[in-house]
Amino acid sequence: MINNEYKAFKEECKDYIEKQYSNDEFKDLSNSWYQNSLDFRYSYNFEYLGRPIIQYPQDLIAIQEIIHKTKPELIIETGIAHGGSLIFSASMLALLDIMEGIDPKNSNRKVIGIDIEIKPHNRKAIEDHPLSYKLDLIEGSSTDAEVVSKVREEAKAFKRIMLLLDSNHTHEHVFNELKSYADLVSLNSYCVISDTSIEKTKKGSYPNRPWDVGNSPLSALKEWLKNHSEFEIDTEIDKKLMISVSPNGYIKRIK
Numbered sequence: 001m002i003n004n005e006y007k008a009f010k011e012e013c014k015d016y017i018e019k020q021y022s023n024d025e026f027k028d029l030s031n032s033w034y035q036n037s038l039d040f041r042y043s044y045n046f047e048y049l050g051r052p053i054i055q056y057p058q059d060l061i062a063i064q065e066i067i068h069k070t071k072p073e074l075i076i077e078t079g080i081a082h083g084g085s086l087i088f089s090a091s092m093l094a095l096l097d098i099m100e101g102i103d104p105k106n107s108n109r110k111v112i113g114i115d116i117e118i119k120p121h122n123r124k125a126i127e128d129h130p131l132s133y134k135l136d137l138i139e140g141s142s143t144d145a146e147v148v149s150k151v152r153e154e155a156k157a158f159k160r161i162m163l164l165l166d167s168n169h170t171h172e173h174v175f176n177e178l179k180s181y182a183d184l185v186s187l188n189s190y191c192v193i194s195d196t197s198i199e200k201t202k203k204g205s206y207p208n209r210p211w212d213v214g215n216s217p218l219s220a221l222k223e224w225l226k227n228h229s230e231f232e233i234d235t236e237i238d239k240k241l242m243i244s245v246s247p248n249g250y251i252k253r254i255k
């Protein structure tokens with residue numbers, strides 16, 4: 001229930017969020033912290049319910065807020081790796097079920113995860129996980145025509161759909177992922193594009209990767225958004241996170 005104390009508390013938070021986001025020193029520190037964190041592979045050090053998850057914890061809290069608010073039935077994720085983010089999404093869907101008084105095992109809510117290569121040891125650990133009943137794993141490129149049509153076919157059974165893109169971070173690939181799946185995102189729901197943060201790094205920060213400043217998820221998203229006014233960037237999320245792998249990458253379907 002929304003009471004006056006809660007409202008006042010949220011108003012106070014809003015003020016501080018505006019202040020932190022308009023503070024150049026805090027912004028520079030956050031950007032510099034992020035750039036430094038790359039040297040130590042910071043995002044590789046966490047686990048979620050027993051599976052390695054390649055994320056910054058701040059983004060997981062933001063995604064949890066979105067899931068709680070928008071109550072998706074289906075989450076489509078590209079980029080599985082060790083499975084941590086899939087298990088995270090599955091756990092959020094199971095919690096939504098529980099909060100609605102539904103036995104998670106008897107609900108339709110589920111996660112479709114796509115990866116070009118699911119290593120056998122990762123597949124086994126994911127399939128052995130107690131939350132695996134919420135998961136559908138698809139091996140193949142997320143932009144492969146067969147994979148796309150399989151996902152789109154499965155998605156027909158769901159009304160509230162959310163999309164998380166975290167696979168190959170080149171401009172071309174992310175642009176094609178948006179083309180392939182973004183229209184499945186339901187009204188008021190979100191697509192989260194990972195590693196838009198590449199644009200905030202020094203050029204050459206990813207010497208062994210095909211992406212860089214100018215060839216990144218954010219460059220793809222900016223080009224794609226030019227013809228997709230049904231989505232807008234939710235900058236309120238960026239303002240409160242300060243540190244995120246998805247700055248400007250939380251997009252909301254508004255029509």
Ligand SMILES: C[S@@+](CC[C@H](N)C(=O)[O-])C[C@H]1O[C@@H](n2cnc3c(N)ncnc32)[C@H](O)[C@@H]1O
Pocket residue numbers: 052053054055078079080081082083084085086114115116117140141142143166167168173
């Ligand atoms: C950053 S990891 C995903 C991390 C995971 N979402 C997490 O939070 O733990 C990126 C993954 O994308 C996969 N990948 C690379 N190219 C791909 C493609 N064309 N289609 C689907 N997955 C791809 C890689 O195999 C890798 O497992």
